[in-house]
Amino acid sequence: METTTLIGQLPEVTAAGVAIKAILILAIISAIAGFGTYLERKVLAFMQRRLGPTHVGPYGLLQIAADGIKLFTKEDIVPQHANSLIFKVAPVITAATAFIALAGVPVFPDFTIPEFVPVLGGTFVPSIASDVNVGILFVIGMMAAGLYGPLLAGMAQANKWGIIGAARTAIQFLSYEVVTGLSLLAPIMLVGSLSLIDFNEAQSGGFTSWFIWQQPVAFVLFLIAGFAETNRTPFDLLEHEAEVISGYATEYSGMRWGMFFIGEYANMITISILAAVVFLGGYNDFGFIAGWIMILLKVAFFFFLMLWVRAAWPHVRPDQLMWLCWKVLMPIAVINVVVTGIVMMV
Amino acid sequence: MENFLASLFTFQGFAFYLFSFLTIILFWITVMSNNVLYAMTSLASGMVLISGFFFILGADFLGVVQLIVYVGAVMALYSFAMMFFDATREIKEKNTNGAVVFVLGGLSALMLVLMFAAPIHSESIQALYPMHEGVGNAQDVGIVLFTKYLVPFEVAALMLLVAMIAGIILAGKKMDKSLTEMMDEDAGEDEILTQKDEK
Numbered sequence: 111m112e113t114t115t116l117i118g119q120l121p122e123v124t125a126a127g128v129a130i131k132a133i134l135i136l137a138i139i140s141a142i143a144g145f146g147t148y149l150e151r152k153v154l155a156f157m158q159r160r161l162g163p164t165h166v167g168p169y170g171l172l173q174i175a176a177d178g179i180k181l182f183t184k185e186d187i188v189p190q191h192a193n194s195l196i197f198k199v200a201p202v203i204t205a206a207t208a209f210i211a212l213a214g215v216p217v218f219p220d221f222t223i224p225e226f227v228p229v230l231g232g233t234f235v236p237s238i239a240s241d242v243n244v245g246i247l248f249v250i251g252m253m254a255a256g257l258y259g260p261l262l263a264g265m266a267q268a269n270k271w272g273i274i275g276a277a278r279t280a281i282q283f284l285s286y287e288v289v290t291g292l293s294l295l296a297p298i299m300l301v302g303s304l305s306l307i308d309f310n311e312a313q314s315g316g317f318t319s320w321f322i323w324q325q326p327v328a329f330v331l332f333l334i335a336g337f338a339e340t341n342r343t344p345f346d347l348l349e350h351e352a353e354v355i356s357g358y359a360t361e362y363s364g365m366r367w368g369m370f371f372i373g374e375y376a377n378m379i380t381i382s383i384l385a386a387v388v389f390l391g392g393y394n395d396f397g398f399i400a401g402w403i404m405i406l407l408k409v410a411f412f413f414f415l416m417l418w419v420r421a422a423w424p425h426v427r428p429d430q431l432m433w434l435c436w437k438v439l440m441p442i443a444v445i446n447v448v449v450t451g452i453v454m455m456v
Numbered sequence: 457m458e459n460f461l462a463s464l465f466t467f468q469g470f471a472f473y474l475f476s477f478l479t480i481i482l483f484w485i486t487v488m489s490n491n492v493l494y495a496m497t498s499l500a501s502g503m504v505l506i507s508g509f510f511f512i513l514g515a516d517f518l519g520v521v522q523l524i525v526y527v528g529a530v531m532a533l534y535s536f537a538m539m540f541f542d543a544t545r546e547i548k549e550k551n552t553n554g555a556v557v558f559v560l561g562g563l564s565a566l567m568l569v570l571m572f573a574a575p576i577h578s579e580s581i582q583a584l585y586p587m588h589e590g591v592g593n594a595q596d597v598g599i600v601l602f603t604k605y606l607v608p609f610e611v612a613a614l615m616l617l618v619a620m621i622a623g624i625i626l627a628g629k630k631m632d633k634s635l636t637e638m639m640d641e642d643a644g645e646d647e648i649l650t651q652k653d654e655k
């Protein structure tokens with residue numbers, strides 16, 4: 111199990127290791143984001159008694175390649191009256207912040223490159239690219255900064271649907287942010303640290319030590335806020351086709367549009383990892399199952415849950431989202447924090 | 457000059473000069489630009505870059521707080537900009553009288569000089585509440601906040617409460633009514649407006 115123990119007798123983390131990790135995250139998560147679109151279409155199709163993509167390759171598996179070719183070769187259009195600089199920067203913000211956020215969470219187990227590999231042999235690649243000791247706040251802050259992408263995109267494109275999408279982005283951000291923070295506060299109080307590694311250690315006592323049993327309310331609140339944070343379906347106000355065409359993404363095409371998607375899928379993975387590490391025992395071993403398999407399973411479960419919810423629920427109106435966040439979830443989160451504090455003191 | 461070059465080629469020094477250069481440029485754009493979108497975006501990114509200074513200094517917690525607080529604050533500012541201006545056009549600014557600009561600019565410049573001059577005396581500056589080894593940033597901030605600065609902290613909390621209540625009272629006059637119902641009531645006025653448009 112040497113590959114899964116993240117604490118303890120670890121080799122020194124070198125700059126080369128971090129660089130390799132960064133490249134790994136960029137390459138693999140981008141690929142997973144592409145594969146995620148395929149998974150999403152298939153899962154949604156089966157839940158709605160359809161077949162989904164079937165024509166390109168076996169089971170439609172090569173659909174990803176076809177989509178990629180389409181995205182890369184599509185004409186890149188910047189609307190005439192748009193603010194072209196901001197218009198071009200916006201998708202980069204979404205994608206970049208999503209990957210910066212991934213730098214603060216554990217992605218894949220850590221490992222040492224075998225000695226026989228030339229040049230890089232023996233380099234230790236850490237699980238967390240940048241282990242800041244305020245990891246959880248860093249990830250939340252970076253994901254919050256990611257919402258500047260849709261906001262700027264909507265405002266720069268001189269399109270009324272874009273402006274509505276941007277306004278909804280602001281609404282959504284101001285609604286969910288409080289709930290995310292307050293729902294995470296209760297587990298943070300229990301652990302007494304902001305480091306994701308400490309969260310993992312605090313739940314190393316097996317199945318019963320998972321925080322979901324101590325903090326079920328915070329878990330549900332965090333999940334709901336997480337759906338809002340990643341623009342997943344019950345709260346996909348920003349780009350709901352039936353109401354605002356495509357919202358902030360109306361004028362985008364080709365790879366610029368693709369970057370929004372990569373950012374969204376990377377954010378889904380980040381939220382899944384956060385939920386798994388904070389509430390579901392992180393990357394601790396589970397019986398005979400190794401820790402790194404456990405966290406992959408948990409992340410896969412949360413990813414599936416997001417698709418499942420999309421298939422099962424209609425989306426809400428902006429005013430319903432605000433009502434939900436400010437009048438229902440925030441009071442519950444505050445009460446949860448107060449109760450947790452009282453229980454800890456007594 | 458040699459000191460400058462030497463510090464430039466360390467990791468921290470390079471990061472510091474890079475962040476300073478970018479922050480100054482961005483805030484300069486914020487002040488000088490006629491375009492709301494440019495001004496707001498450079499303000500937001502400048503605020504994010506300032507958190508970089510905290511990270512360089514090892515104050516991770518403050519850096520993250522800077523990030524979270526200002527990302528949210530500037531986002532709220534954006535929503536006002538969205539309501540008041542057409543974001544894709546340039547705005548004709550009303551130039552206020554030169555004397556005010558001169559005095560304010562001069563004062564800011566003076567303050568900058570003082571700030572730059574302060575490190576000369578840096579040896580006489582001592583941290584009253586130095587960071588503890590092995591204790592996290594958040595704990596250190598918390599200890600100082602709840603001992604030395606308890607009264608200002610509580611006063612700030614009270615002021616925020618007053619501001620919140622005032623905000624609710626200002627905005628919440630018709631909160632018990634549904635917006636859609638109010639729009640139905642306004643439908644009569646809308647007809648008048650459309651008639652005006654036709655004329």
